Amino acid sequence: MPGLVITVCTILGLAVGSFLNVVVWRVPRKESVVRPRSRCPECEEPIRPADNVPVVSWVLLRGRCRTCGARIPVRYPLVEVGCAVLFGALAARFWDSWALPAYLVLAAALLALSVIDLEHYLLPNRIVYPLSLAVPVLLAGAAVAEGDGGALLRALLGGAVAFVAFLAIHLVSPRGMGLGDVKLSFVLGVALAWLGWRELVLGLLLGFFYGALVGVALIALRLRTRKEPVPFGPFLAAGAVTAVLWGEPILTWYLDR
C-alpha cells in the first residue's frame, strides 16, 4: 500500500511541477496561470503537448525550444524533479494519514514561492493567501476523518503564534524580515503545529538556521556583500519541509543526547 501511494504521488508531483513552472513564470508578471496555453517566451510559439512532458521533453530537446532554439533554463526540469521527490517523500511519511493532501499542497506552493522569491525577492499574495486558506481547510477535513480535533486546534494556534512572532521580528527589523515572510509564517505554523509544538519550534528555527548558514557562506565566498538582500522565503520553506519530513527523528536524536 505505501508503495502504491508513493508511486502515484511521485508521478503526480512531476505533473504538478510542470504546472509550477507556469506559475513561477506568470504569477510575478501578473498573468493568468490558466490561459493562454504554454508558449516559448522567446518566439511565442505555443508548446506542443508532445514537447510538454515533464523532464523527458527537456532532455529530448536538449534544453532548447523546438522552433527558435532558445535555451530552456535547467530550472524547468529541476522544479519538476524537485516536486516529484517532495511528493514521493511526503507520501512515504503520510501515506496512511488524511493529512497527506494538505502537505502536498503546502509543498507545491512552497516550491513555487521559493523559486519566485529567489528570482524576484517576492512572495506573491496570489499564492500565499489561497495557501493560507487551503491548508487549514484540508487539515480540518483530516481532523474530521481522523476524529482529531485537538490537532486542528493546535494547528490554528500554532499558525497564530508563528504569525505574531514573525510580525514582532518584522516590527523590530523590517529589513531583516519582510512582510511577505510574516504572511507566509501563518500557514507554516499551521502545518508544523498540526504535527506538534516541538515540530513548530524546530521547523521555524531550522529556517533561521539555514538562512544564517547560507548568508554567512555567501558573504565568506564574496558572492554577496552584507548589504545585499538574501530572500528568506526559500529557507523558511526548507526549514518547514525538513521538520515535516524528519522532525520526529531529529527531535529524538537531539533530545536523547
Ligand SMILES: [Zn+2]
Ligand atoms: Zn522559441
